[in-house]
Amino acid sequence: MREFGYQRASDVAGAVALLGADPDARFLGGGTNLVDLMKSGAERPARLIDIRELPLDQIETTPEGGLRVGATVTNGDLAAHPEIRRRYPALAQAVLAGASGQLRNMATVGGNLLQRTRCGYFTDVTKPCNKRVPGSGCPAIEGEHHNHAILGASDRCVAVHPSDMAVALTAFDAVVAYETADGPGEVSLAEFYLPVGGTPHLETALPPGALITGVTLPPSPVAARSRYRKVRERASYAFAIGSIAAALDVRDGAVHDVRLAFGAVASRPWRARTAERVLTGAPAGPETFAAAADAELAAAKPLPHNGYKVTLLRNLVVAVLSELAEETAR
Numbered sequence: 170m171r172e173f174g175y176q177r178a179s180d181v182a183g184a185v186a187l188l189g190a191d192p193d194a195r196f197l198g199g200g201t202n203l204v205d206l207m208k209s210g211a212e213r214p215a216r217l218i219d220i221r222e223l224p225l226d227q228i229e230t231t232p233e234g235g236l237r238v239g240a241t242v243t244n245g246d247l248a249a250h251p252e253i254r255r256r257y258p259a260l261a262q263a264v265l266a267g268a269s270g271q272l273r274n275m276a277t278v279g280g281n282l283l284q285r286t287r288c289g290y291f292t293d294v295t296k297p298c299n300k301r302v303p304g305s306g307c308p309a310i311e312g313e314h315h316n317h318a319i320l321g322a323s324d325r326c327v328a329v330h331p332s333d334m335a336v337a338l339t340a341f342d343a344v345v346a347y348e349t350a351d352g353p354g355e356v357s358l359a360e361f362y363l364p365v366g367g368t369p370h371l372e373t374a375l376p377p378g379a380l381i382t383g384v385t386l387p388p389s390p391v392a393a394r395s396r397y398r399k400v401r402e403r404a405s406y407a408f409a410i411g412s413i414a415a416a417l418d419v420r421d422g423a424v425h426d427v428r429l430a431f432g433a434v435a436s437r438p439w440r441a442r443t444a445e446r447v448l449t450g451a452p453a454g455p456e457t458f459a460a461a462a463d464a465e466l467a468a469a470k471p472l473p474h475n476g477y478k479v480t481l482l483r484n485l486v487v488a489v490l491s492e493l494a495e496e497t498a499r
């Protein structure tokens with residue numbers, strides 16, 4: 170690990186100014202991803218701007234009746250918050266499905282959204298990787314890709330985004346707020362992660378030097394009936410090989426409202442809008458759920474060793490929506 174500078178920021182404007190003064194600086198949240206990448210050499214910042222003492226650690230009700238979550242709220246505090254658990258249960262479940270208790274107590278909401286892919290070629294600096302070194306190639310396409318993307322990938326990169334939290338936030342139409350030297354801005358989660366295309370090293374729509382200040386969850390009655398289901402290769406302490414955040418409202422036997430997002434299938438959380446269209450107004454039963462999954466997954470382009478994800482996601486959609494439909498009918 171090469172030497173680096175360290176500074177602690179005490180206010181938002183100061184943090185943005187410190188980062189702006191040094192193009193090789195990075196914000197430090199909990200450090201649970203960034204410091205690992207510094208050890209492997211995949212990240213080589215000259216300076217860390219520690220943002221953990223910024224006044225961004227609250228979860229507050231918005232005037233519209235949603236919730237605003239500060240960027241330095243820890244994953245542990247987010248999952249334990251009574252209003253998150255009551256009004257957006259899939260979000261609490263998604264966070265609790267990630268990492269370990271110790272890591273969740275360090276990791277922050279802003280850092281979770283910006284964590285990097287777990288593709289092994291990305292973290293191994295002896296290998297080419299278009300995301301780490303643009304133009305160097307993508308060995309995963311011909312190599313180890315059993316946990317890589319089936320949707321929205323390109324011939325430059327087939328990595329998946331590893332966050333569980335971001336999948337639930339995407340299903341609930343969350344909006345990311347940020348601050349730059351030119352003032353504040355915001356971007357919806359749907360627009361936050363860029364399509365991979367020919368530029369896999371460009372991952373988000375955040376302007377250069379932006380500090381994430383928080384995430385706003387709009388009010389969403391259907392979100393109170395939601396669930397996150399994660400499939401992984403061992404029972405705990407592992408990233409998803411496929412996951413789903415779903416919310417469902419059934420009235421008179423038909424789907425009145427639905428939210429659906431997939432994780433670990435694309436370079437970003439995958440909002441399943443095609444499936445949502447098939448579901449809305451249709452009879453709430455396994456045939457409809459399977460037809461919706463098939464409609465969404467028709468766009469899948471699996472690689473030789475990850476075709477299992479298509480079946481996995483189809484089964485997840487049918488199982489989780491069936492469970493939610495049964496609960497709503499009670």
Ligand SMILES: Cc1cc2nc3c(=O)[nH]c(=O)nc-3n(C[C@H](O)[C@H](O)[C@H](O)COP(=O)(O)OP(=O)(O)OC[C@H]3O[C@@H](n4cnc5c(N)ncnc54)[C@H](O)[C@@H]3O)c2cc1C
Pocket residue numbers: 195196197198199200201202203204205220240241244266267268269272275276277278279280281282283284331332333334379380381382406407408409
């Ligand atoms: C063993 C292990 C298992 C894990 N398992 C899971 C899992 O199953 N599911 C899952 O979702 N995650 C998992 N994680 C990832 C973990 O959740 C992330 O490492 C964590 O959320 C990152 O948050 P952080 O605050 O530590 O970010 P940091 O490591 O501090 O930062 C990550 C990146 O975000 C930037 N950044 C941080 N905050 C801001 C901000 N406010 N504004 C702008 N930029 C910012 C940093 O500069 C850096 O580039 C795991 C991690 C480990 C080590």
Ligand code: SF4
Pocket residue numbers: 286288289290291297298299300301306307308309310325326327328369
């Ligand atoms: S999949 Fe993406 S991150 Fe992995 S080696 Fe290819 S370019 Fe790099």
